[in-house]
Amino acid sequence: MRQIFLIFLLFIIIFQSSCYTTPYYETPDNNPMSRLEQKYSVYLDATWRKKDAHALLKVFEAISPNLNLQxxxxxxxxxGLENDIKIESKDKLKFVTISKDVFPVEESQEVLSPGKHLYYAVVQYVTENGTNRAIIELILQKRYGIYVPSYASSTDASSTDASSIKGVLNTTAKRYSNFENNDLMLVISVFEAFPQALHKIPRLKHIIRRIDKDEDEDEKGISYARTSRGHIEFAESIFRHGNSNRARHVIAHEKAHFLWTYVFNREIRTDWTKLGGWYTDSTSESGWSTTKERSAFISTYAFEEDPNEDMAESIASYLLYPHRLRSCCPEKYEFIHEIMLTYVERWGTSNFM
Structure with missing residues (x-):
């Protein structure tokens, strides 16, 4: 009897030991490196950690699950690399070098879109350094809900297709022109800076580019958020003066108007109006005045207009150069920061880590 008990005990020990020593075999389905190879023909060398490979895979999947890549x-x-990525071709193969700086560190202060630098680096790759128009427009449609009307398809007077400028404006297209690829790459980089929950905005469906070179000085260079019509009208000249920072500011500013109109509720708009000291004033050209000094605003334009423009200017500054807004208007910085965090917490960030 004792012998049987000892044999039974030995069996239990061996069985338990095998439970702990059985090796874990990682399948292609849960190995990000294997999935990158199979789905996107992307092969990673020994410099990659599994965490970084997982982040890269998430970016490719966010762009499109069906990319046919070399x-x-x-x-x-x-x-350091320009645009954080270097792409070289040799014998029908591509060799890609990516900066380690695109991967946010654990203690990163970036809370809205910590994966945006990695995302934009991959966008550079899949769009072939911004030359593949079809992929550029696919990204705008799928990730931001934005369609880019074509000037060429608008030359047909009967065209009312949504892909044409005439279809969007219900008017002549002669004052409008096609965006260049670099313009759209700039739009992508700015839209990605918004929290992921604000990538797609209700009613914002199109962006168009107005030829403004022959316009009066009062009109030239001015872009418009046509919130009731569902599109942003960018002045062509903002992309032509070699000042990408200015263009980025305008892009963020105009998108922010759609947040004011369709996303932020009455309570947020009212609280912002009070924070800026705004009150209705029939003697003012804008219909508004403020009790605050110029120093309480990020720009003269924000100071001279109304709560909506003040918010748009402040959001653009918050996204692109937050230190400036924090320095001049700390209360406004905190107000916007809390709003943005609300959307981060509700929907999660676009962090691919």
Whole structure:
């Protein structure tokens, strides 16, 4: 009897031991490196950690699950790179070097879109450094809900298709022109800076580019958020003066108007109006005046207009150069920061880590 008991005990020990020592085999389905190879022909070298590979896979999947890409080999470098990525071709193969700086560190202060630098680097790759128009427009449609009307398809007087400028404006297209690829890449980089929950905005469906070179000085260079018509009308000249920072500010500013009109509720708008000291004033050209000094506003334009423009200017500054807004208008910085965090907490960030 004792012998039987000892045999039984030995069996239990062996069985328990095998439970702890059985090796774990990672399948292609849960290995990000294998999935990158299978789905996107992306091969990673020894510089990649599994966490970084997972982040890269998430970016590719966010762009499109059905990209037909050329074979490429990727490595991470400590060196700084233009646009954080370098793409070289040799014998029908692509060799991609990506900066380690695109991967946010654990203690990163970026809370809205910590994966935006990695995302934009991959966008550079899949769009072939911003030359593949079809992929650029696909990204705008799928990730931001934005369609780019074509000037060419508008030359037909009968065209009312949604892909044409005439279809969007219900008017002649002669004052409008096609965006260049670089313009749209700039739009993508700015839209990605918004929290993921605010990538797609109700009623914002199109962006168009107005030829303004022959306009009066009062009109030239001015862009418009046509909130009731569902599109943003960018002045062509903002993309032509070689000042990408100015263009980025305008892009963020005009999108912010759609937040004011369709996203932010009455309570938020009322609280913002009080914070800016705004009150209705029939003697003012804008219909508004403020009890605050110019120093309480991020720009003269914000100071001279109304709560809506004040908010748009402040959001653009918050997204693109937050230190300026925090320095001049700390209460406004905190107000916007809390709003943005609300959307981060509700929907999650676009963090791919």
């Amino acid at each position: 074979f490429s080999r990727w490595r991470i470098t400590d060196d």
